[in-house]
Amino acid sequence: MTESNEILTQLTGSEYKYGFYTDIETDTAPKGLNEDIIRLISHKKGEPDFMLAWRLKAYRHFLTMQEPSWAHISHPPVNFQDIIYYAAPKKKSAPKNLDEVDPDLITTFNKLGIPLEEQKMLTGVAVDAVMDSVSVKTTFKEELNKLGIIFCSMSEAIREHPELIKKYLGSVVPYTDNFYASLNSAVFTDGSFCYIPKNTRCPIELSTYFRINAANTGQFERTLIVAEEGSYVSYLEGCTAPMRDENQLHAAVVELIAHRNAEIKYSTIQNWWPGDKSGKGGIYNFVTKRGICLDENSKISWTQVETGSAITWKYPSVILRGDNSTGEFYSVAVTNNYQQADTGTKMIHLGKNTKSTIVSKGIAAAFSNNSYRGLVRVEKNAVNARNFSQCDSLLMGNRCGAHTYPYIEVKNKSAKVEHEASTSKIGEDQLFYCTQRGLNKEKAVSMIVNGFCREVMSKLPMEFAVEAQKLLAISLEGSVG
Amino acid sequence: MLIIKNLKASVNGKEILKGIDLEIGAGEVHGIMGPNGSGKSTLASVLSGKPGYEVSGEATYKGKNLLELPPEERAAEGLFLAFQYPVEIPGVSIINFLKTCINEIRQYRKTGPIPPKEFLSLIREKQELLQLDTNFINRPVNEGFSGGEKKRNEIFQMAVLEPALSILDETDSGLDIDALKIVSNGVNAMRTGNRSFLVITHYQRLLQYIVPDFIHVLSNGKIVKSGRKELALELEEKGYDWVREGRRQETGNRGK
Numbered sequence: 232m233t234e235s236n237e238i239l240t241q242l243t244g245s246e247y248k249y250g251f252y253t254d255i256e257t258d259t260a261p262k263g264l265n266e267d268i269i270r271l272i273s274h275k276k277g278e279p280d281f282m283l284a285w286r287l288k289a290y291r292h293f294l295t296m297q298e299p300s301w302a303h304i305s306h307p308p309v310n311f312q313d314i315i316y317y318a319a320p321k322k323k324s325a326p327k328n329l330d331e332v333d334p335d336l337i338t339t340f341n342k343l344g345i346p347l348e349e350q351k352m353l354t355g356v357a358v359d360a361v362m363d364s365v366s367v368k369t370t371f372k373e374e375l376n377k378l379g380i381i382f383c384s385m386s387e388a389i390r391e392h393p394e395l396i397k398k399y400l401g402s403v404v405p406y407t408d409n410f411y412a413s414l415n416s417a418v419f420t421d422g423s424f425c426y427i428p429k430n431t432r433c434p435i436e437l438s439t440y441f442r443i444n445a446a447n448t449g450q451f452e453r454t455l456i457v458a459e460e461g462s463y464v465s466y467l468e469g470c471t472a473p474m475r476d477e478n479q480l481h482a483a484v485v486e487l488i489a490h491r492n493a494e495i496k497y498s499t500i501q502n503w504w505p506g507d508k509s510g511k512g513g514i515y516n517f518v519t520k521r522g523i524c525l526d527e528n529s530k531i532s533w534t535q536v537e538t539g540s541a542i543t544w545k546y547p548s549v550i551l552r553g554d555n556s557t558g559e560f561y562s563v564a565v566t567n568n569y570q571q572a573d574t575g576t577k578m579i580h581l582g583k584n585t586k587s588t589i590v591s592k593g594i595a596a597a598f599s600n601n602s603y604r605g606l607v608r609v610e611k612n613a614v615n616a617r618n619f620s621q622c623d624s625l626l627m628g629n630r631c632g633a634h635t636y637p638y639i640e641v642k643n644k645s646a647k648v649e650h651e652a653s654t655s656k657i658g659e660d661q662l663f664y665c666t667q668r669g670l671n672k673e674k675a676v677s678m679i680v681n682g683f684c685r686e687v688m689s690k691l692p693m694e695f696a697v698e699a700q701k702l703l704a705i706s707l708e709g710s711v712g
Numbered sequence: 713m714l715i716i717k718n719l720k721a722s723v724n725g726k727e728i729l730k731g732i733d734l735e736i737g738a739g740e741v742h743g744i745m746g747p748n749g750s751g752k753s754t755l756a757s758v759l760s761g762k763p764g765y766e767v768s769g770e771a772t773y774k775g776k777n778l779l780e781l782p783p784e785e786r787a788a789e790g791l792f793l794a795f796q797y798p799v800e801i802p803g804v805s806i807i808n809f810l811k812t813c814i815n816e817i818r819q820y821r822k823t824g825p826i827p828p829k830e831f832l833s834l835i836r837e838k839q840e841l842l843q844l845d846t847n848f849i850n851r852p853v854n855e856g857f858s859g860g861e862k863k864r865n866e867i868f869q870m871a872v873l874e875p876a877l878s879i880l881d882e883t884d885s886g887l888d889i890d891a892l893k894i895v896s897n898g899v900n901a902m903r904t905g906n907r908s909f910l911v912i913t914h915y916q917r918l919l920q921y922i923v924p925d926f927i928h929v930l931s932n933g934k935i936v937k938s939g940r941k942e943l944a945l946e947l948e949e950k951g952y953d954w955v956r957e958g959r960r961q962e963t964g965n966r967g968k
């Protein structure tokens with residue numbers, strides 16, 4: 232099945248009719264996690280045997296692991312047997328028109344300036360509207376095909392490009408890596424795959440936005456991007472509309488591989504549902520994102536704007552293996568109400584003359600907790616490694632918290648590692664200054680916050696930056712008296 | 713333009729303004745002088761709507777009850793305060809800040825966003841008026857500015873926003889004589905038509921450049937003396953103790 236057909240199938244809600252093993256004829260597997268469920272997932276996806284074997288190894292390893300408890304967050308324990316690990320999209324549950332969609336969500340869409348047709352797409356309403364975007368999508372895919380660029384769903388990649396998958400999947404984040412990565416490796420249902428051939432510059436920003444079906448694969452997503460020698464790609468993850476997803480736990484894995492002279496730029500705007508004002512509900516977002524600069528002069532850059540989730544646990548990292556390679560991490564994390572975020576990065580310097588830059592901007596409002604946790608490690612062969620880190624926190628009110636945990640491990644004396652940190656508050660004086668010039672409080676806060684984040688925002692692709700700014704404003708709404 | 717009657721203000725139960733009466737007509741320039749701590753900045757804050765004061769009395773601005781409006785609406789109605797201590801807004805460029813402010817004010821007045829070309833020529837014109845170099849407007853608002861630059865930036869913003877009533881709170885402090893002349897020039901260039909000014913200063917020096925129609929002396933939260941511009945000189949000569957309530961027999965040179 233081609234990807235566009237697959238999207239169509241999913242959006243028109245055609246259900247998988249064939250059962251397997253047991254009497255399962257519906258589109259949803261029973262709750263719980265065991266080897267049969269994993270076999271079911273692999274079978275439903277029509278995967279080759281090597282994939283199933285890998286999933287099972289991951290699962291067996293997962294059983295030996297303990298849920299981590301060191302992040303600066305607290306939450307009731309996740310009951311892994313209470314989760315449904317496979318569900319094909321259902322037509323029945325899709326709203327027939329926008330009137331049936333949560334009005335709060337529509338209000339937010341409108342504030343973001345998302346056109347009506349796209350609103351329908353995002354909430355899974357329209358079929359006609361989607362036809363359009365599928366055809367747009369197809370033409371764009373043909374263009375990429377001509378250049379030899381592969382951009383498809385992970386399911387399709389596993390079926391159509393098994394050699395690439397065998398070679399690269401799990402090569403940066405092995406299934407033994409951590410608790411959530413093991414779980415993901417065992418049960419992931421979809422995600423994106425990009426492959427940029429040698430000396431090719433991907434002419435457009437690749438975005439999951441074009442892959443509408445991604446809206447239904449949130450829970451255990453798996454993304455893999457491979458940039459061959461001398462290639463370039465900019466990838467945008469997530470659409471900017473808030474997702475009211477009922478799935479409580481999200482455990483995604485993203486792997487990036489940059490060969491010699493290649494560059495991967497990965498931008499994320501994450502705004503899963505953060506839960507309500509009292510801290511009820513919301514998504515637990517536990518993500519493993521890691522890239523490797525495999526050979527000389529390669530570069531990986533993570534830019535993220537995090538406004539969503541009840542709990543975020545996320546450290547996009549770069550392994551700087553190639554000499555002269557560069558890793559960057561630019562992050563804005565906003566927490567409001569009772570949100571908790573523990574995010575940061577790891578820069579692992581292995582090669583000579585490797586360079587990394589970390590700029591983290593944390594904004595905490597109301598009762599929220601916002602932590603930066605970063606590791607800079609310089610191994611013994613990493614001659615002349617350089618790191619510069621800057622972590623700034625902005626507090627709104629007295630009841631929120633910002634924490635910074637920089638870990639530095641240097642095993643080579645020639646390394647130069649610099650760390651700067653600051654904490655500031657949005658002061659009454661700043662607010663009054665802005666309101667005296669004609670801005671209302673909300674506008675004033677959004678202006679001050681955007682100023683605070685400017686360094687990171689300037690790294691985002693243009694259209695993305697504009698929406699990110701609006702998002703910041705929305706997620707901080709009501710945070711000033 | 714502005715009519716103030718028996719205006720009182722206190723913070724945490726401490727009364728700072730103790731009944732102010734003042735009337736500023738359209739096109740008039742009023743100077744307010746007074747020793748440190750007499751309540752000059754408090755008067756400016758209360759008029760522009762800074763939160764945190766218990767306020768009583770009346771303030772009518774262009775026929776509206778000023779005290780009822782939130783600060784952004786007072787601004788949109790044409791009231792401007794040049795702060796004694798301007799605040800830094802890191803990462804927000806002056807030009808972006810001003811554009812956002814103008815458009816918010818225009819939205820309030822239902823005139824729609826300013827056309828970019830018009831905005832740029834307005835900025836350029838005022839930049840010349842205040843002799844600011846071209847890169848000035850790209851700097852973040854007040855971030856790392858010297859005292860003098862901050863004050864000049866206040867007057868620049870005033871010139872761009874073209875308010876009907878401007879309150880200048882000790883704009884002269886921190887300015888050397890050249891900067892003082894430039895700033896005063898900027899203010900005087902705006903003294904046309906119906907624009908009114910309330911110029912707060914500790915020294916009479918500023919009032920030599922921005923010549924007021926009336927001068928009031930504020931002491932201990934009350935206006936204790938009002939007069940024509942000559943009053944400034946007299947004050948400078950005799951010191952504030954001369955007018956200080958109940959302390960007229962004391963000598964000293966507190967005004968200097």
Ligand SMILES: Nc1ncnc2c1ncn2[C@@H]1O[C@H](COP(=O)(O)OP(=O)(O)O)[C@@H](O)[C@H]1O
Pocket residue numbers: 723726728746747748749750751752753754755
């Ligand atoms: N927020 C405040 N809390 C307590 N006292 C204040 C506050 N603001 C001003 N005051 C007091 O009110 C008096 C007048 O202050 P201010 O208006 O700044 O005087 P001026 O500008 O004339 O020097 C001073 O005694 C000052 O200490």
Ligand SMILES: [Mg+2]
Pocket residue numbers: 752753754796881882
């Ligand atoms: Mg003062």
